[in-house]
Amino acid sequence: MKSKPIWLLALLAAAVALPLVFPNPTITTIAVLTVIFAAAATAWNIFAGYTGYIALGHAAFFGTGAYSLAIICQHWHVPADFTPFALLPLCGVIAAVVSLPLGLVALRTRGHTFIVITIAMFFVAQLLAYDLRGVTHGSAGLSLPIPLWSGDFYNMPFYYAGLLILLLALAVSWWIRNSKYGLGLLAIRDDEDRALGLGVKTGPSKLLAFVISAFFVGMLGALWAYYIESIFPPFAFDALFDVAIALMTFMGGIGTLVGPILGALLLEPAQQLFAVYFGQSGWYLVLYGALLLVVILLLPEGIVPTIRKRWAQWTAARARSSPNSPAPAPPLPPSPTSQHPAIAARGEGGER
């Protein structure tokens, strides 16, 4: 356990050093997009992973953040320096405020209905971006100030801003996971009605997690907007964003702390590299799909839970095979009071 902080520091140092060691713009471009998606998946996991509510409309908040920054920059004549970075939290707050009524409505439903409602909300948001021409200029899009810095240094500020948001999202995710509030969210995931009956304030708890995730995703949308310089409705409000962050989280391990980051680290560079090398032939999408299939076949629970399980099995096996080591607690035998399935099944009939 003691080596854990050292490992984390080493990983952090590697993340910080990455663009300095590999200043090649192709690599840093992929790195910028990867940290953005890693942070978005982490934020999405705070809501979807902990509560079990699969929201597929967070692109609405990504787009809200992106358009917020673009509109603010136009109206306030924000200079093209580091000022837009300082405005990211404000854009996150705007996305969070937008998410509040949407969450209030959507969270009245559960399961499949909730998924469909969030998808519908995303499409409404995209349509608004097309049709509210007065503020969004419709399909003509909006331009952001073009950063003053350039050359090899161009990607650096975006990378570090994204990394900072990722670390912040990770810290919030960690804190929630270890708090009583987070325990309530996990209880909601397992049995919401039972959680309510044990005093968990299920409604406000779910809504808060929804708003927190929207805040981070909104900030990331704004960062992305400043990075790509001009935004259009189909790209700022992109259905693929919804699918991507969900896939990354599923692949890494939904509900785990680092699973979403791991998923993003694998999928986003893979997608970008495939696009670079096989982009013209269209084969990159096939490759991407094949990779996903392999993961789903081999690791249906996601990478982190699978590794955790294998590791537990391996250490247990190793402990058994070395007789002179102090015996750890053996896997618990079924208690003498455990039930014959036939008897257990009988108790499940009866009235409701």
Add this chain to the structure above:
Amino acid sequence: MSMLEIRNISKAYGGIQALSACTINVEQGKITGLIGPNGSGKTTLFNVITGYERPDAGAVNFNGTPITNAAPDRVFAHGIGRTFQLTRIFPRLTVLENMHVAAPRNGSMGIFRRWSSAHERSRAIELLEFVGIAHLQGMPAENLSYGQKKLLEFACILIADPQVILLDEPAGGVNPTMTNQLADRIRLLNQRGVTFLVVEHNMEFVMGLCDTVNVMHHGAKIAEGTPIEVRNDPAVLEAYLGD
């Protein structure tokens, strides 16, 4: 003194009258039994008391305070804990985490602190020892046997120190050894002042445990008395053997 008063509760699902003017009193410090054939409305009554169902008519009072239509979390905060006929625990949380879900926190910021304080942890383990599953504390709850899950669900609500506990078929599908163990625990808690309302089909369990027994049939109470009185009541025999 009547701690939990259920007065003239009616509840219909479409054309089916699950409860019709059902009145039951639960005396403070007693173990009250609730029996009746399948479909007689016992579980529906539990759902109405604990806020999972809204009654069409009638009132529920707890220590003189009306709690009719209060949401489940409010009912729980008043001091009414319940277990379910189909045991409901949180399968992917560990046994110890399950124990902490219902632990009360003071103040609005209380829930934003760590999920387990030293005090809460020792209380949780104490309760797990009380029901005899403390050795399983690190296990995911889904790995427990059916009987162990029932014990966990029971221990879960004890952490909030409820004044009255509603048990929905605590002995259903559980072997005799564990049934006896559970009855022991219920008696011990009762001696410490906890009131119980127990739905159960196992007559031996009910007769050995309860101070008074209410019998329901077709959504209404048809008899009330000591276990012996109820056992010899012709209306009760009719309900179970007739139709």
